[in-house]
Amino acid sequence: MNATSQLHPKPRVRGTVGLMGALALGACASMPPPTSNLQAAHQAISGAEQAEAGRYAPGELSEARAKLAAADTAVSAQRMTLAARLAEESQVEAELATSKSAQVKAQAVNDEMKRSTSVLIDEMQRNSGEKR
Amino acid sequence: MNPLSQVGGKPVKTIIATAVASALLAACATMPLEPDGAAQARAKLTQLQSDPKLANRAPVAIKEADRAVRTAEQAESDKDLGAYRVYLADRKVDTAKAQAETAFAEDQRSTLIAQRDRARLDARTREADAARGKVAAARADSAEEKAGADQARSEADAARDAAADSAQQSADLRAQSVELQRQIDVLHAKPTDRGLVLTLGDVLFTSGQADLKAGASSHLDELVAFLDKYPDRTVAIEGYTDSVGSEDYNQGLSQRRADSVKSYLTGQGIDATRLSASGKGESDPVAGNDSAAGRQQNRRVEVIISDPTAAVR
Numbered sequence: 298m299n300a301t302s303q304l305h306p307k308p309r310v311r312g313t314v315g316l317m318g319a320l321a322l323g324a325c326a327s328m329p330p331p332t333s334n335l336q337a338a339h340q341a342i343s344g345a346e347q348a349e350a351g352r353y354a355p356g357e358l359s360e361a362r363a364k365l366a367a368a369d370t371a372v373s374a375q376r377m378t379l380a381a382r383l384a385e386e387s388q389v390e391a392e393l394a395t396s397k398s399a400q401v402k403a404q405a406v407n408d409e410m411k412r413s414t415s416v417l418i419d420e421m422q423r424n425s426g427e428k429r
Numbered sequence: 430m431n432p433l434s435q436v437g438g439k440p441v442k443t444i445i446a447t448a449v450a451s452a453l454l455a456a457c458a459t460m461p462l463e464p465d466g467a468a469q470a471r472a473k474l475t476q477l478q479s480d481p482k483l484a485n486r487a488p489v490a491i492k493e494a495d496r497a498v499r500t501a502e503q504a505e506s507d508k509d510l511g512a513y514r515v516y517l518a519d520r521k522v523d524t525a526k527a528q529a530e531t532a533f534a535e536d537q538r539s540t541l542i543a544q545r546d547r548a549r550l551d552a553r554t555r556e557a558d559a560a561r562g563k564v565a566a567a568r569a570d571s572a573e574e575k576a577g578a579d580q581a582r583s584e585a586d587a588a589r590d591a592a593a594d595s596a597q598q599s600a601d602l603r604a605q606s607v608e609l610q611r612q613i614d615v616l617h618a619k620p621t622d623r624g625l626v627l628t629l630g631d632v633l634f635t636s637g638q639a640d641l642k643a644g645a646s647s648h649l650d651e652l653v654a655f656l657d658k659y660p661d662r663t664v665a666i667e668g669y670t671d672s673v674g675s676e677d678y679n680q681g682l683s684q685r686r687a688d689s690v691k692s693y694l695t696g697q698g699i700d701a702t703r704l705s706a707s708g709k710g711e712s713d714p715v716a717g718n719d720s721a722a723g724r725q726q727n728r729r730v731e732v733i734i735s736d737p738t739a740a741v742r
Contacts, residue, residue, distance in 0.1 A: 386513065389517050
């Protein structure tokens with residue numbers, strides 16, 4: 298906390314500092330919830346769900362949900378800084394789930410193409426082997 | 430390092446300040462310079478950035494990951510904050526890598542599509558070739574079958590024709606024999622061992638004369654017609670008499686009457702080489718000479734028509 302670290306404690310004003318610290322903590326306790334972070338996390342999770350992360354990146358998706366739930370719990374505990382961090386962690390986790398799902402799907406499409414191509418080539422070789 | 434910048438001015442104080450700074454640095458050195466895990470995030474990012482197939486494929490995400498890693502690498506005494514930053518950096522590097530891999534897979538796809546299309550085209554070409562071959566083979570088979578069928582048909586036709594021919598032939602033969610029989614019936618000829626025997630009665634001749642009566646020609650014309658129709662047949666003409674008169678006379682008379690018939694036939698266009706005439710006299714009576722009726726039967730000319738085919742019975 299920069300506000301407190303900038304204070305140069307002197308014996309005379311120690312009581313004042315203690316009071317101000319208490320005030321600062323009080324200010325912290327009354328901080329508003331990190332609404333935008335929580336919203337961003339929610340959006341990232343629903344984006345991951347649309348990307349079928351439940352199927353292609355289930356570990357990441359459930360971790361993102363767990364992080365968001367923890368963020369909500371932190372909000373309830375008035376620990377807004379922690380809540381903001383947890384919400385942001387949930388968001389990046391959900392974004393990772395989305396990206397991984399896209400990767401798995403793209404790779405699956407390619408694998409299927411390779412497979413069908415090699416099946417075609419195998420069949421051709423088998424047919425031509427039978428014929429000749 | 431804020432504490433150092435606050436140290437100022439006088440030499441003595443500088444030494445002290447330096448000592449203090451050293452002490453602070455030593456204190457700093459015992460603190461973690463960067464949070465746990467930041468180095469691993471950096472290593473993953475470096476690997477991504479040095480992968481030629483991925484490095485340029487997700488530039489925005491990689492830049493963002495790089496920024497997050499740099500933030501995570503900052504020395505931080507707040508362990509929670511450090512861990513939080515490392516967490517973000519790690520996930521962002523992973524995200525950048527996943528996006529780069531996705532882009533790479535998508536870039537590969539056009540090549541894969543081209544490969545698959547080529548394989549499909551090859552397969553279809555071969556299928557078409559095989560189908561063409563089968564069609565050609567089937568066509569050849571059916572051509573062979575057709576040829577076989579044609580041959581069988583022509584053989585059948587030939588057999589049928591032959592059967593028809595033989596049927597026609599037997600029909601012809603039957604018709605011929607029917608016709609011959611009809612002719613023979615007209616002639617009142619009689620089949621015998623010697624052939625068809627046509628007996629010309631003495632009514633055709635004036636008594637004691639060899640000349641044919643005028644009305645006899647109509648009877649002989651039927652014989653002429655028959656001989657015209659069957660040119661391969663030859664005729665033996667034999668004259669007979671009864672026992673009245675001398676034997677020599679009867680012999681001569683019978684000869685003259687036979688000759689008379691022969692000359693009539695040649696006069697009607699029958700080749701003389703087919704005809705022979707002989708007088709048998711009174712040698713071979715067909716009835717008794719003791720009655721007028723018997724003697725009349727004995728006075729006769731027999732025309733014996735050869736039967737070369739023996740078809741007529």
